[in-house]
Amino acid sequence: MDYRKWSIRALYLILIVLFLIYAYELKQWEVTKEFLTKFIEYENGGLPKLF
Amino acid sequence: MAEKSEKGKILRYRITILRTITQIMSFILIFGGVFGFASTLIVLPIMAPAGNPYTTVIGAWQLMELMLTAAIFPFLALAIILIGSITLGRTFCAWVCPFGFISDIVSYIGKKKWVPRKTNQSLFKFSVYVALFFLFIDFSIAYNQAIGRSIYSYFGEFYREPSSIIEPSTILFSLLFWYFYWGLYPQNLEALRNLINYSPFFWFRIIVLVLAIFINYYIPRWWCRWVCPLGGLMGIGAKYKLLKVYVDPKTCLGSQCGKCTRICPMGINVLDYVGRNIDNPLCTTCLMCLDICPYNAIKVKI
Numbered sequence: 016m017d018y019r020k021w022s023i024r025a026l027y028l029i030l031i032v033l034f035l036i037y038a039y040e041l042k043q044w045e046v047t048k049e050f051l052t053k054f055i056e057y058e059n060g061g062l063p064k065l066f
Numbered sequence: 067m068a069e070k071s072e073k074g075k076i077l078r079y080r081i082t083i084l085r086t087i088t089q090i091m092s093f094i095l096i097f098g099g100v101f102g103f104a105s106t107l108i109v110l111p112i113m114a115p116a117g118n119p120y121t122t123v124i125g126a127w128q129l130m131e132l133m134l135t136a137a138i139f140p141f142l143a144l145a146i147i148l149i150g151s152i153t154l155g156r157t158f159c160a161w162v163c164p165f166g167f168i169s170d171i172v173s174y175i176g177k178k179k180w181v182p183r184k185t186n187q188s189l190f191k192f193s194v195y196v197a198l199f200f201l202f203i204d205f206s207i208a209y210n211q212a213i214g215r216s217i218y219s220y221f222g223e224f225y226r227e228p229s230s231i232i233e234p235s236t237i238l239f240s241l242l243f244w245y246f247y248w249g250l251y252p253q254n255l256e257a258l259r260n261l262i263n264y265s266p267f268f269w270f271r272i273i274v275l276v277l278a279i280f281i282n283y284y285i286p287r288w289w290c291r292w293v294c295p296l297g298g299l300m301g302i303g304a305k306y307k308l309l310k311v312y313v314d315p316k317t318c319l320g321s322q323c324g325k326c327t328r329i330c331p332m333g334i335n336v337l338d339y340v341g342r343n344i345d346n347p348l349c350t351t352c353l354m355c356l357d358i359c360p361y362n363a364i365k366v367k368i
């Protein structure tokens with residue numbers, strides 16, 4: 016058994032659980048929904064204005 | 067050594083066909099708003115722009131940038147990147163990512179040029195540096211937002227998603243989408259003169275997009291290999307992913323065959339991995355090597 020690999024995987028798992036708990040506590044899904052439903056112009060850098 | 071039956075090429079390339087179908091279905095679902103699908107709350111480890119009104123999911127990289135530049139720590143986006151990285155690795159790049167699908171279409175009709183293995187591997191590091199560079203910018207924007215300093219004068223229109231300047235997925239599905247949706251393109255000869263008045267950023271981004279698409283003709287998925295910041299981040303954890311592709315030394319003919327190495331769209335020398343798992347950070351688990359292997363030497367295992 017590769018202990019190094021499994022310890023890194025365990026570290027990943029701890030981080031994932033912590034991040035998901037914080038994401039849930041801070042209601043980050045609501046922020047995601049906001050980004051997906053409202054008009055976002057931040058990706059349109061350089062877009063010509065209406066002439 | 068029993069070679070796979072030559073009967074029926076369709077059956078022989080069954081995984082590639084399945085992958086292409088998955089890519090088409092994913093493309094339809096990601097831009098499902100066109101068919102009336104509502105936005106979901108799904109975050110995927112792919113490059114899916116938020117600026118397109120028809121997208122139903124959001125890419126983890128885009129979400130991470132949008133949150134960071136709003137001075138919100140992106141717990142959700144990071145969790146998705148870590149989950150993807152540790153379970154399936156970069157599988158989403160090959161099976162779901164819409165820009166990856168476009169890259170694949172161009173590379174299928176193209177003529178693949180050989181890139182030296184060392185160059186290919188060293189250039190992967192560039193994508194990690196790209197990710198770190200933009201994360202550094204995002205954190206600096208977040209800091210300035212937090213202390214109430216205006217950063218618009220420094221980053222202009224890119225102050226919320228700095229990486230979108232070089233990110234072909236947002237250029238294609240957001241910038242160009244709105245350009246045509248709002249009818250901003252020249253509709254008569256007189257209007258053609260206005261092309262010269264366009265922002266240099268517009269032309270720069272268009273050049274990036276054209277290069278990102280057409281270089282795939284010679285170097286398949288070159289952008290995914292060497293520039294994609296999300297690919298760079300996901301590749302870091304490739305050694306520890308649970309889904310593995312294994313090359314069986316008992317059945318592999320090694321350099322006498324080498325079909326897997328020649329077909330790999332990410333330019334990985336699969337023969338380097340005989341007798342072990344392909345833990346290369348570039349591997350997207352597209353399984354083209356598994357399809358092409360005449361001796362069934364390549365296996366997927368968990």
